[in-house]
Amino acid sequence: MLLAASGGTVAAGAGVMSISEDAKHYYTAAERTGRVITALAVCINDYRVTLGIREKEGDENDMLLKTCHKRCAERTLSVLEKNGSIFIKLGQHLSSLGYLLPEEWTTTFVPLQDQCPVSSYDSIVEMVQKDTGKPLTEYFVEFEHEPIGAASLAQVHKAKMRDTGQMVAVKVQHPSLDEWAPLDLSLTRLTFQMLKRFFPEYDLTWLSDEMEASLPVELDFLREGENAIRTKEYFSHVRSTPLVIPDIIWAKRRILVMEYVTGHRPDDLHFLDSHGIDRDEVSAALARIFNEMIFGTNAPLHCDPHGGNIAIRLNNSRRAPRNFDVILYDHGLYRDIPNELRRSYAKLWLAVIEADEARMRKHAHEVAGITDDQFPLFASAITGRDYRVVTSGVEAARSEQEKEAITNALGDGMLEELVQLLGQVPRIILLILKTNDLTRSLDEGLRTRQGPVRSFLILARYASRAIYEEQLESLQGSLVRPRNILAFLGAWGAYMRVRLRLRAYELYLTTKRILGMDASLVHGGPFSIVS
Numbered sequence: 289m290l291l292a293a294s295g296g297t298v299a300a301g302a303g304v305m306s307i308s309e310d311a312k313h314y315y316t317a318a319e320r321t322g323r324v325i326t327a328l329a330v331c332i333n334d335y336r337v338t339l340g341i342r343e344k345e346g347d348e349n350d351m352l353l354k355t356c357h358k359r360c361a362e363r364t365l366s367v368l369e370k371n372g373s374i375f376i377k378l379g380q381h382l383s384s385l386g387y388l389l390p391e392e393w394t395t396t397f398v399p400l401q402d403q404c405p406v407s408s409y410d411s412i413v414e415m416v417q418k419d420t421g422k423p424l425t426e427y428f429v430e431f432e433h434e435p436i437g438a439a440s441l442a443q444v445h446k447a448k449m450r451d452t453g454q455m456v457a458v459k460v461q462h463p464s465l466d467e468w469a470p471l472d473l474s475l476t477r478l479t480f481q482m483l484k485r486f487f488p489e490y491d492l493t494w495l496s497d498e499m500e501a502s503l504p505v506e507l508d509f510l511r512e513g514e515n516a517i518r519t520k521e522y523f524s525h526v527r528s529t530p531l532v533i534p535d536i537i538w539a540k541r542r543i544l545v546m547e548y549v550t551g552h553r554p555d556d557l558h559f560l561d562s563h564g565i566d567r568d569e570v571s572a573a574l575a576r577i578f579n580e581m582i583f584g585t586n587a588p589l590h591c592d593p594h595g596g597n598i599a600i601r602l603n604n605s606r607r608a609p610r611n612f613d614v615i616l617y618d619h620g621l622y623r624d625i626p627n628e629l630r631r632s633y634a635k636l637w638l639a640v641i642e643a644d645e646a647r648m649r650k651h652a653h654e655v656a657g658i659t660d661d662q663f664p665l666f667a668s669a670i671t672g673r674d675y676r677v678v679t680s681g682v683e684a685a686r687s688e689q690e691k692e693a694i695t696n697a698l699g700d701g702m703l704e705e706l707v708q709l710l711g712q713v714p715r716i717i718l719l720i721l722k723t724n725d726l727t728r729s730l731d732e733g734l735r736t737r738q739g740p741v742r743s744f745l746i747l748a749r750y751a752s753r754a755i756y757e758e759q760l761e762s763l764q765g766s767l768v769r770p771r772n773i774l775a776f777l778g779a780w781g782a783y784m785r786v787r788l789r790l791r792a793y794e795l796y797l798t799t800k801r802i803l804g805m806d807a808s809l810v811h812g813g814p815f816s817i818v819s
Contacts, residue, residue, distance in 0.1 A: 317471055323367045324475045331360040332486050357392035365396050372405050373468045374503060377440035378476060381495075384725075388706060404440055407462045409433040412445070415463045419540050426450070427545075431458070439596070439618075441465065441506060446548060449537070454547075457534065461507060461542035469507065473500055489704045494711045498718060506620035513539035515619035516546070519588050526584075529577050530606065532613045551599030551615045555733035563602045566609035567734045568742070570600060572794075573614050575743045578727050579750035582625065582720065583634055585757060591621045591719045593726050595733065623719050629655065631758045633720070634751035640671060641748050645679050656713040665705055666713075670721060672728050745790045756783035 338356040368379040382389060383397035416424040424431060428447040435443035436457070445458045473496075480496040505511060513536040520533040534547040552559040554574070560567055581589045590597075599615040606612070625633070632654040639647035648667060652658040658666045664675040671678055710718065731743055759779035 313467070320371050320468070320471065321475060323370055324479060327363045327367045328479055328482055331363060332482065334360055336486070354390070354392055357390045358396065361393045361396035364393075365400070368397075368400065369403065371472070373462070373465060374440065374472045374476070374499075376400055376404060377503075378499065380440060381499075388703070388710070404438040404443075405462060406435060406438050406443060407460070407464070411463045412460050415460065415542060419542055428456075428458070429453075437596075441620075447545075449545075454537075456537055456545050457548045459509065459544040459546070461509065463542075465507065466542075469503065473503065476500075490707050491711050492707060494715075494718070498715060501715065502621055508541055509544040509620075510539050510541055512618075512620040513544055513546075515588060515622045519590070519616070519619060519622075522584075522587060523577075523580075526580055529580065530573055530603070530610065530613050531577050532601070532615045533619075534615070534617070549599075549601070549615055551601035551613070553595050554598050554600050554730055555595050556600075557735065560600065560734075564608055565600065565602065565612045568736045568738050569609045570612065570614070571731050571734050571736045571738075572742055572746060573610075573612075574598075574727060574730055575746040576750075577614060577616075578723065579747050582723070583630060583750040583754040585627065585630075585754070586624075589623050589625060589719070589723065590616065590619065591623055591723055592618060593723060593730070595730060598730070621719075623716055625716060625720070629714075629716065631754050634754035636670075637747055637751045638755070640667070640678060641744055641751075643679060648678075656717050658709075658713075662705075662709055665709055669706065669709070670724065672725065742793065745786075745793055749786050749790050752783050752786040756780065 334356055338352055342352055365379070368375040379397045379400040383394050383400060386394050413424050416422075416427075420427075427450060429450045430448035432446045435445050437444045442459050442461045445460065447456050447458045448454070449456055476499060477493075477496045480493045484491045484493055516533055516536050520535075523529060523531045523533070532549060534549045537545040537547065539545065554570060557567070559565075560570065578590075578593060581587050593616075597616065597618040599617070601613040601615055603611055603613045632651050636648060636651035636655055639645075639651055649658075649660060649663050652663055652666055656666065667673075667678045668675050756779050759775065763775055
């Protein structure tokens with residue numbers, strides 16, 4: 289009887305604990321939801337009142353609206369910080385949309401870039417046991433309690449394998465994501481749907497659509513491991529890039545164990561300069577890597593190449609000025625570009641580089657269904673340049689006046705058009721645009737002497753190669769037929785012209801560097817070589 293009573297007490301205790309855990313979950317869910325709904329309602333009302341006052345009384349210098357932007361951004365920031373989880377990732381993404389959101393929003397969200405959550409060591413130990421069925425100490429003889437890096441979705445610990453003694457980096461997902469990701473995605477979708485309902489001209493639902501499509505993929509570390517292995521294999525056949533991808537040791541859905549390979553951020557200019565690593569060569573290497581991903585046949589495309597996912601490592605086995613490796617991390621978000629789209633995109637970029645507006649318009653329609661009316665805005669979106677610059681030549685670096693002109697244009701009503709445009713283009717194009725924007729930011733962070741000229745020429749080489757491959761595939765019958773010989777020679781000659789001109793330009797830069805001359809170029813000079 290005593291044993292039965294004890295058993296009943298234990299069972300009752302377990303039941304109470306279960307109810308207590310459920311109650312805690314529902315309370316926290318209600319709290320998270322309440323924060324989002326309250327902030328959303330207050331911000332919508334704030335905007336409606338502010339816009340009503342502006343319409344009635346006027347606001348020539350836009351101060352009323354700017355103040356409203358700031359108030360709503362600060363309210364939203366508070367919710368993102370309190371809810372954490374994927375809301376941090378959402379805020380980080382929004383902070384980078386300077387071409388789409390008012391400055392008051394993007395600058396308010398900047399602190400989120402450095403405010404990534406850190407999960408406790410105990411929670412990691414518990415997750416490893418749950419996911420693998422074995423204690424963490426079964427795999428690692430050493431495991432640093434403090435992460436060496438943390439992001440919105442995961443953190444990385446340095447460890448030592450028990451069976452081999454190899455030093456590894458262990459990427460572990462934040463354990464709380466499993467509990468809250470479904471709810472948080474639903475709240476994100478609701479937020480953008482409500483904004484669309486009250487302000488239909490600012491339809492940003494494509495942002496939540498892309499997040500819903502991408503996040504489950506990013507949270508599957510098995511798939512991330514497969515992406516890393518595939519990319520490493522692909523680039524093992526590309527001799528012209530110094531790319532290093534850490535080996536994958538093993539993976540589970542929430543745990544990824546990889547080779548420990550470290551370096552410095554590409555914007556750590558002190559490290560580059562103090563180790564004799566040429567910034568221009570780092571810029572060129574990054575251009576080759578990501579243009580290979582975009583224009584290479586069946587190449588995997590890394591869609592999140594920000595500064596935290598790339599490192600530069602000194603490699604004295606390579607001769608200066610190419611005495612470095614580029615390490616690429618975080619292979620969660622990848623896409624494959626269909627060959628037809630890849631080649632149309634290549635033709636579009638060659639038209640941009642040659643400032644051929646008629647061809648630009650033609651291939652913009654092929655790539656994203658862009659109409660003639662939408663084209664000026666789309667051209668600025670893919671290049672990050674003012675439309676007038678795009679149609680005259682993109683070889684010069686962006687001036688402060690040009691940046692100000694783009695900002696003013698968005699403030700003069702083009703923002704609504706841009707939101708609508710980005711909502712209609714294919715999702716893969718959005719990710720290519722994101723990759724372009726991030727790599728452009730990396731290049732500007734390096735503060736190279738040559739400006740964007742060499743990067744555009746490298747792009748031209750890879751784009752022309754994609755078109756050359758298409759022309760070869762279109763040849764019918766035997767290559768020895770006169771007609772095919774002429775077609776082949778024409779395609780090969782066009783491709784080689786770009787390659788030789790790029791090589792000539794690189795020799796020109798090398799000569800100027802040896803002579804200690806400024807490696808920058810006079811506006812208009814280099815682009816005659818791709819005509």
